[in-house]
Amino acid sequence: MTEQQTGKHPLLRLDGVSVNVGGTTVCHEVSIAVREGETHVLLGHNGSGKSSLLNAIMGTGPFQVSSGRIEFAGIDITEASVTERARLGLGMAAQRPPQLPGVTVAKLAHAIGRDEHLQAAAETMRLGQLVPRDVNVGFSGGETKRWEVMKLLLQQPTLCLFDEPESGVDLEHVAVVGKAIRGLLDTPTADGRPRGALIITHTGFILDHLDTAIGHTMTDGRIVETGDAHSMFERMRRQGFAA
Ligand SMILES: Nc1ncnc2c1ncn2[C@@H]1O[C@H](COP(=O)(O)OP(=O)(O)OP(=O)(O)O)[C@@H](O)[C@H]1O
Numbered sequence: 001m002t003e004q005q006t007g008k009h010p011l012l013r014l015d016g017v018s019v020n021v022g023g024t025t026v027c028h029e030v031s032i033a034v035r036e037g038e039t040h041v042l043l044g045h046n047g048s049g050k051s052s053l054l055n056a057i058m059g060t061g062p063f064q065v066s067s068g069r070i071e072f073a074g075i076d077i078t079e080a081s082v083t084e085r086a087r088l089g090l091g092m093a094a095q096r097p098p099q100l101p102g103v104t105v106a107k108l109a110h111a112i113g114r115d116e117h118l119q120a121a122a123e124t125m126r127l128g129q130l131v132p133r134d135v136n137v138g139f140s141g142g143e144t145k146r147w148e149v150m151k152l153l154l155q156q157p158t159l160c161l162f163d164e165p166e167s168g169v170d171l172e173h174v175a176v177v178g179k180a181i182r183g184l185l186d187t188p189t190a191d192g193r194p195r196g197a198l199i200i201t202h203t204g205f206i207l208d209h210l211d212t213a214i215g216h217t218m219t220d221g222r223i224v225e226t227g228d229a230h231s232m233f234e235r236m237r238r239q240g241f242a243a
Pocket residue numbers: 021022026044045046047048049050051052053062095
């Protein structure tokens with residue numbers, strides 16, 4: 001049995017990761033470990049570096065890891081392409097995903113070999129009307145966010161990254177998003193391993209759907225506090241973010 005199969009390694013290990021974009025370091029020496037079965041929540045002010053960190057983990061956008069190391073299940077992915085990361089089992093619901101003119105939702109599901117899951121995923125997210133449409137082209141703000149979650153229901157990543165999946169989603173559908181994320185995280189992978197997640201949220205909505213979660217507060221690109229997400233979020237509601 002390999003080390004990976006024993007679960008000895010965390011699903012995701014960030015070891016002193018600094019992220020550079022546009023000539024500026026926006027994340028400083030971030031160290032986080034997400035183990036199988038764990039959900040981590042990332043809190044912090046606008047512009048504190050949360051999305052930059054998620055993009056650096058997924059390998060998307062102009063974000064460069066200037067120091068430190070990113071591992072997925074013990075494999076160094078710091079320099080891996082986004083395709084390699086996706087194939088290994090990482091997936092991200094982005095804050096501002098790209099439009100894909102000419103690629104319908106149905107075509108994308110087919111391209112990743114998930115035709116048979118398309119209808120169920122669309123029903124779960126109440127997005128059947130989007131199936132024949134081009135990905136993110138003309139989707140409303142809330143439809144875009146729900147589609148990003150639906151994309152992960154199709155992709156079934158082992159490590160699920162969500163960047164404000166509730167942002168701009170109406171109250172009724174926030175519950176749909178929360179239940180869908182919980183359902184995905186509660187379902188083991190095809191080879192029977194528990195998944196893990198790192199979720200950015202400003203509203204804390206996802207905590208209503210999780211019994212336990214580990215919280216991290218990011219300030220100016222640094223993790224300044226880690227602890228029980230529910231109590232951290234409650235305190236943040238009353239007093240604001242930790243300094
Ligand atoms: N492509 C880019 N070029 C230049 N600066 C960038 C780029 N992307 C992000 N930044 C800057 O990096 C900093 C962190 O941005 P980031 O999007 O990671 O913040 P965030 O914590 O996700 O904020 P929010 O809660 O508003 O989504 C900001 O000052 C932002 O302007």
